[in-house]
Amino acid sequence: xxxxxxxxxxxxxxxxxxxxxxxxxxxxxxxxxxxxxxxxxxxxxxxxxxxxxxxxxxxxxxxxxxxxxxxxxxxxxxxxxxxxxxxxxxxxxxxxxxxxxxxxxxxxxxxxxxxxxxxxxxxxxxxxxxxxxxxxxxxxxxxxxxxxxxxxxxxxxxxxxxxxxxxxxxxxxxxxxxxxxxxxxxxxxxxxxxxxxxxxxxxxxxxxxxxxxxxxxxxxxxxxxxxxxxxxxxxxxxxxxxxxxxxxxxxxxxxxxxxxxxxxxxxxxxxxxxxxxxxxxxxxxxxxxxxxxxxxxx
Amino acid sequence: xxxxxxxxxxxxxxxxxxxxxxxxxxxxxxxxxxxxxxxxxxxxxxxxxxxxxxxxxxxxxxxxxxxxxxxxxxxxxxxxxxxxxxxxxxxxxxxxxxxxxxxxxxxxxxxxxxxxxxxxxxxxxxxxxxxxxxxxxxxxxxxxxxxxxxxxxxxxxxxxxxxxxxxxxxxxxxxxxxxxxxxxxxxxxxxxxxxxxxxxxxxxxxxxxxxxxxx
Numbered sequence: 001x002x003x004x005x006x007x008x009x010x011x012x013x014x015x016x017x018x019x020x021x022x023x024x025x026x027x028x029x030x031x032x033x034x035x036x037x038x039x040x041x042x043x044x045x046x047x048x049x050x051x052x053x054x055x056x057x058x059x060x061x062x063x064x065x066x067x068x069x070x071x072x073x074x075x076x077x078x079x080x081x082x083x084x085x086x087x088x089x090x091x092x093x094x095x096x097x098x099x100x101x102x103x104x105x106x107x108x109x110x111x112x113x114x115x116x117x118x119x120x121x122x123x124x125x126x127x128x129x130x131x132x133x134x135x136x137x138x139x140x141x142x143x144x145x146x147x148x149x150x151x152x153x154x155x156x157x158x159x160x161x162x163x164x165x166x167x168x169x170x171x172x173x174x175x176x177x178x179x180x181x182x183x184x185x186x187x188x189x190x191x192x193x194x195x196x197x198x199x200x201x202x203x204x205x206x207x208x209x210x211x212x213x214x215x216x217x218x219x220x221x222x223x224x225x226x227x228x229x230x231x232x233x234x235x236x237x238x239x240x241x242x243x244x245x246x247x248x249x250x251x252x253x254x255x256x257x258x259x260x261x262x263x264x265x266x267x268x269x270x271x272x273x274x275x276x277x278x279x280x281x282x283x284x285x286x287x288x289x290x291x292x293x294x295x296x297x298x
Numbered sequence: 299x300x301x302x303x304x305x306x307x308x309x310x311x312x313x314x315x316x317x318x319x320x321x322x323x324x325x326x327x328x329x330x331x332x333x334x335x336x337x338x339x340x341x342x343x344x345x346x347x348x349x350x351x352x353x354x355x356x357x358x359x360x361x362x363x364x365x366x367x368x369x370x371x372x373x374x375x376x377x378x379x380x381x382x383x384x385x386x387x388x389x390x391x392x393x394x395x396x397x398x399x400x401x402x403x404x405x406x407x408x409x410x411x412x413x414x415x416x417x418x419x420x421x422x423x424x425x426x427x428x429x430x431x432x433x434x435x436x437x438x439x440x441x442x443x444x445x446x447x448x449x450x451x452x453x454x455x456x457x458x459x460x461x462x463x464x465x466x467x468x469x470x471x472x473x474x475x476x477x478x479x480x481x482x483x484x485x486x487x488x489x490x491x492x493x494x495x496x497x498x499x500x501x502x503x504x505x506x507x508x509x510x511x512x513x
Contacts, residue, residue, distance in 0.1 A: 005406060005414045005432060006424075007341040018342050025344045039375045112495040113488045114453035116460075120470050121488070125481040202358070209360030213460035220363055224370065236371040244359055244367075251358035 040237070050235040053226055066222035067246065073136060073208045073218065077143035078201050084148025089155035090181065103152075110149040115210055118142035123214040135216035139208065147204045154196050158189035191265065198258035202251050209247070219243050301473070301482045308472055313490060316465040319383070319455045323390035324448060330391060331398025338403050349399065356396035361457055364389045369461045386458040390451065397447045405440030406432065438509040445502040449495055466491070 010018060040046060053059050091103035110118075122138035133141070162185055170180040190197075212220045223243035227236030302309060337349035356364075368385045380388065409432050417427040459467025466487055473483040 021342045022344045112492040114456040116456040121484045125484045128481050206360040209362040212362050240371045248358045
């Protein structure tokens with residue numbers, strides 16, 4: 001056992017003490033879990049009737065349809081957000097003030113407005129001007145604007161934290177501004193920032209559940225609907241368990257992919273390792289908490 | 299402008315509730331988050347496991363799902379009845395504390411082990427080491443991302459609008475009942491949120507700039 005910052009390698013007395021803590025801890029956790037399970041059993045959450053909806057083909061199909069809508073909102077939203085992010089990051093890095101200033105304003109603005117408000121705006125607000133959007137479009141548009149703005153900042157931070165020598169060398173070779181950006185800076189920044197980008201996509205996936213609030217019929221909405229059905233004894237807790245495990249499974253899959261890429265990056269010599277301090281800031285602010293500077297922890 | 303001035307009471311009332319929700323769940327999630335971080339850095343493997351499990355599960359669950367669980371599903375377990383506001387506080391706290399925990403933990407991890415080893419070699423006790431060596435250094439890297447987490451919390455309070463809490467997100471509902479122009483009303487809501495978030499973002503940038511030099 002190696003020591004951590006706070007605790008030295010335990011000696012014989014400390015080991016006994018730790019063991020005592022562990023026993024107390026296990027007892028407390030077991031008591032808590034026991035209480036929860038007892039509440040579940042007592043209120044009949046594990047009764048066959050509450051889980052019998054699982055046997056109906058119709059409901060199985062509707063589950064997959066709902067999952068499909070969640071995933072398609074995620075896919076479309078992710079692609080649009082990445083494009084939006086790339087465009088606005090490029091605009092913000094532009095040398096022309098008349099391009100970079102509006103881009104900065106847009107990015108800062110959309111990072112500060114809550115996603116729910118944006119969704120309400122698109123779904124309930126816009127129809128009064130004659131523009132009618134479906135719930136799907138409203139969700140995807142909001143996801144694009146919000147996560148796109150966050151990603152724009154991620155891209156920009158990635159490009160800014162590349163060593164200066166990269167762009168200097170490229171200019172010295174006679175490349176033009178666009179060439180430097182597209183051929184030299186962008187590929188390296190993208191590669192280095194890939195784990196951060198993917199953890200932002202996890203946030204985007206979780207945010208699709210906000211569509212619930214504007215009656216977008218995604219996974220959570222499905223769970224609430226099936227969970228309210230009287231003929232199965234209102235199995236809301238069983239459906240919520242199923243829905244939560246699907247969300248957690250999907251997010252973990254993405255997180256695992258991000259970790260895999262990070263590990264591969266670390267081995268790969270082609271990847272330029274970002275300027276320590278800046279990269280750490282980005283990591284601290286964004287990847288490790290999944291809550292970027294503007295605050296995205298939804 | 300008309301929508302705002304005509305319904306000023308409504309706006310003030312709802313935003314006051316937003317701020318109340320933010321303050322209460324902010325303090326609660328700070329406490330719970332620090333407790334979880336303590337679990338995650340503790341030398342007892344069981345505690346670490348529990349902390350890690352909690353953070354992994356909660357961070358990968360959508361906030362809306364946490365809300366649905368506490369508002370609609372939790373009453374079926376017949377434990378204690380919550381009001382809508384309390385349910386919102388519980389949901390926001392359980393969710394945000396996982397992020398707070400990660401911020402605190404990664405902050406503690408940025409302190410090099412040598413610092414602690416040196417202080418032990420000097421004979422400092424655990425509390426002395428924590429209070430005068432580790433925490434002052436960890437705080438520098440904790441505060442800026444912590445501000446981010448709180449900005450996210452402030453924005454996340456709007457989710458409560460879908461669950462019968464009369465806060466800023468619910469202004470749309472109230473306006474449309476009064477037959478007011480909801481489009482303009484929501485632009486105002488968005489604008490006020492920008493005004494609320496801006497100072498926090500500014501604070502975060504200042505702290506980040508000032509403290510990153512010293513490390």
